Amino acid sequence: MTPFGEKSCGNVTRATGSVNEVPPSEAAHKSGNRHLMKAVAVVAVMTLIGRILGLIRDIVSAKSFGTNWQYDAFLYAFMLPNLFRRIVGEGGLTSAFIPVYNEIREKQSHAEAFRFANITISFLSLALFAFILVAEGVLNILLKIGFHSQTVMLTLELSRVLFPYLWFLSLYALGMGILNSHRHFLAPAMGPAILDLVWIGAVLWVPSWMGHDYLAKISWLSYVILLGGFLHVAVELPPLRKIGFKFQWIWNTGYEGLKKTWTLLLPVVLSFAIVQINITVDMTLGMALGPGANSSLWYGNRLMQFPLGVFALAMGTALLPMLAQQIARGEKDASRKTLSFALRSIFFIIIPSSVGLIVLREPIIRMLFERGEFNAISTARSSAVLLGYTIGLFAFAGQKIMNSGYYAAQDSRTPMRTSIIALLSNIVLNLILMVPFREAGLAVATSIAGIIQFGQLIYFYPKKVGEFPFREVGASFLRILIASLVMGVIGHYSLGLLQYELPGQSTKMRLLQVLGSITIATVAYLAICLLCRVPEAKEAWEWFRKKRKPAANPIDVENLMDGA
Numbered sequence: 001m002t003p004f005g006e007k008s009c010g011n012v013t014r015a016t017g018s019v020n021e022v023p024p025s026e027a028a029h030k031s032g033n034r035h036l037m038k039a040v041a042v043v044a045v046m047t048l049i050g051r052i053l054g055l056i057r058d059i060v061s062a063k064s065f066g067t068n069w070q071y072d073a074f075l076y077a078f079m080l081p082n083l084f085r086r087i088v089g090e091g092g093l094t095s096a097f098i099p100v101y102n103e104i105r106e107k108q109s110h111a112e113a114f115r116f117a118n119i120t121i122s123f124l125s126l127a128l129f130a131f132i133l134v135a136e137g138v139l140n141i142l143l144k145i146g147f148h149s150q151t152v153m154l155t156l157e158l159s160r161v162l163f164p165y166l167w168f169l170s171l172y173a174l175g176m177g178i179l180n181s182h183r184h185f186l187a188p189a190m191g192p193a194i195l196d197l198v199w200i201g202a203v204l205w206v207p208s209w210m211g212h213d214y215l216a217k218i219s220w221l222s223y224v225i226l227l228g229g230f231l232h233v234a235v236e237l238p239p240l241r242k243i244g245f246k247f248q249w250i251w252n253t254g255y256e257g258l259k260k261t262w263t264l265l266l267p268v269v270l271s272f273a274i275v276q277i278n279i280t281v282d283m284t285l286g287m288a289l290g291p292g293a294n295s296s297l298w299y300g301n302r303l304m305q306f307p308l309g310v311f312a313l314a315m316g317t318a319l320l321p322m323l324a325q326q327i328a329r330g331e332k333d334a335s336r337k338t339l340s341f342a343l344r345s346i347f348f349i350i351i352p353s354s355v356g357l358i359v360l361r362e363p364i365i366r367m368l369f370e371r372g373e374f375n376a377i378s379t380a381r382s383s384a385v386l387l388g389y390t391i392g393l394f395a396f397a398g399q400k401i402m403n404s405g406y407y408a409a410q411d412s413r414t415p416m417r418t419s420i421i422a423l424l425s426n427i428v429l430n431l432i433l434m435v436p437f438r439e440a441g442l443a444v445a446t447s448i449a450g451i452i453q454f455g456q457l458i459y460f461y462p463k464k465v466g467e468f469p470f471r472e473v474g475a476s477f478l479r480i481l482i483a484s485l486v487m488g489v490i491g492h493y494s495l496g497l498l499q500y501e502l503p504g505q506s507t508k509m510r511l512l513q514v515l516g517s518i519t520i521a522t523v524a525y526l527a528i529c530l531l532c533r534v535p536e537a538k539e540a541w542e543w544f545r546k547k548r549k550p551a552a553n554p555i556d557v558e559n560l561m562d563g564a
Helices: 024-065 069-089 092-107 110-145 150-162 165-181 191-204 214-234 237-242 256-289 293-328 332-359 361-369 376-390 393-408 413-464 470-501 507-531 535-547 554-563
Strands: none
Touching (some): 024 191, 069 165, 092 110, 110 150, 165 214, 256 293, 293 376, 332 361, 332 470, 470 507, 470 535
């Protein structure tokens, strides 16, 4: 893989007839993989920063607001735009927009693609503005009617403040689609991190004229979040200008590309809505199980989501525009190789992460959470949930990659149908497994439903999109799984050894024990993969080795930063 700062070999003229000459198709594929991994690295790093900032945000918010009713009202009011952020940020709007944008750019021109983008922005801006006006009117009517509950009244008031956040998020998502299509990933990936920083700042610093009671601080936080939405859009403006894009009001509801985007968008939104329904069903059944069930589901899910959010989401975000361009150009073989590379790369990270979480689940949860009200029973329950979720982690990651393949081919209906089947499967399995295994049964049901959906996406791919690389992906999966299982055994025994050599139950000792065993297991996994000549390990090692070399010239570094 191309190291950071080193120009891809795609633009280098080669002498013909050389014995060691790389075939053009293979060279192009390797160049594409390098671009993909650069994009994944940018998105993954920013996602990781966002996860860390999100943790800090929760810590400072808990310290300032605790669990009082004012903060409950704020969280309810923020839930709707935040839900919209999940749908948009994880691929809803961009998954429908990017394939059409790239198709117009490849088959017509950059100028026409920019025109299509402005038509889409104009239509969406006006439609959302009208929707927000209606929502504000309904909220005003509800506030005039009045409710006895203070929490409900404050929720309505804060919702009235936060509803315009939807408008900023929509513009941000379309800007992200344009920039990602031009291989600019850094600015769009900064959005969530900027929101967390603004949130943290609003909690830590409240102007004296706002007062210092809970209600004033909550209102201040709501208004500052609107500023965070504006900054989402503002951070994308410089790179958009750099690629030559300018915002223009163009009203053309009959434009063919707009119709095609809308057709693709509805099934995509339904697919993401089904995921949220799945979560709602799990949480509702968790409430029926009694106290502690939903908390255990929350802690287990948060830990499972960490590798999923950092690596799988980053790969899916970077993969979609590349696949869309290849499919638009009719490059079937290149798109197959790109999909194969993405799946094999994500399995190389996710499968050992899954095994590590399963083997070290209790020590990790004990190290992070077991203090105060979170006791040994809480650790046991959360560990069982984490085990249930982690079983399906590879499938959750694979879904994000496979969905990108379907969306790139402008097929959003197949992912929607598989999501519906997964939802129904999850409900049935929940009702069966929750009785003997309680909240852990809900987690296992979610994993099984995820595996069922992943299997469907693979099964239908050759019929709906193109050839699926069964042999190479399957062989890679088995090699990585075997290496990960060996790693898991080493991690288990190294933890026992460290607990014997470094005894103690303090946070510091637990940290040394867990991080020490993770380090030993990781080194063992990489060594096993290199010895067994796992291709993904070799590519990662070559990329790391070349990355340490200085850039060939300053222009290369500048080009790389432009691409980010």
